[in-house]
Amino acid sequence: MNKNYTIAKSGIAFEQFTDEFVVVNLPEGHYYSLRGTAFFMFQFLTKGSNASSISSALAKHFDISEQDALKESEQFIDALLAHKLLLETEEEVVFNIPSPEVKSPFLKPEIETFDDMKELLILDPVHDVDPQEGWPLKK
Numbered sequence: 209m210n211k212n213y214t215i216a217k218s219g220i221a222f223e224q225f226t227d228e229f230v231v232v233n234l235p236e237g238h239y240y241s242l243r244g245t246a247f248f249m250f251q252f253l254t255k256g257s258n259a260s261s262i263s264s265a266l267a268k269h270f271d272i273s274e275q276d277a278l279k280e281s282e283q284f285i286d287a288l289l290a291h292k293l294l295l296e297t298e299e300e301v302v303f304n305i306p307s308p309e310v311k312s313p314f315l316k317p318e319i320e321t322f323d324d325m326k327e328l329l330i331l332d333p334v335h336d337v338d339p340q341e342g343w344p345l346k347k
Contacts, residue, residue: 210258213285213294220293222254231293239322240291245270246317249284256299259285268307270314277314284317291319 215222219235229242229250242250248269252262262284263277272280288294 210260210300212256212258212297212300213253213289214256214297214299215254216293216295224251224254233292236292237323237325238291239325240293241320241322242317243320244317245280245315246284246319249281249317250288252301252303253285253288253294255301255303256297257303258300261300261303265303265305266314268305269311271311272314280314280317284319287319291321 215231220231220233222229222231227243227247229240229247231240231242231250233239245266249262249266252265259278259281262281263274266272266277266281267274270277285294
């Protein structure tokens with residue numbers, strides 16, 4: 209049986225732009241850019257999905273075999289789990305996505321990781337207040 213995953217609720221925020229998801233992990237102080245195939249795959253996980261469903265959609269839309277698509281889906285999910293962006297869920301949304309007329313070339317999904325704003329992202333403005341030094345107080 210496939211494990212279903214969705215976006216972790218605690219400390220994770222994401223925003224969808226035209227061709228990119230920006231995902232923020234506040235407790236870790238990292239943010240991520242997901243474009244291309246990663247953007248395509250992440251869309252499924254925002255509502256609850258699994259490697260099998262994602263791989264079916266990949267094989268339908270991209271020039272990749274079902275077997276390779278499943279491997280890529282599992283690796284992508286494992287990477288998101290390693291970044292603490294997903295959690296297991298009972299929910300699975302069944303997607304009915306029409307097949308395109310022409311398949312796109314498959315490019316390996318990439319998760320760009322940024323930590324240049326780590327100090328700001330891990331600040332806890334509610335609790336990191338000092339009466340003399342103000343708010344927020346970097347520790």
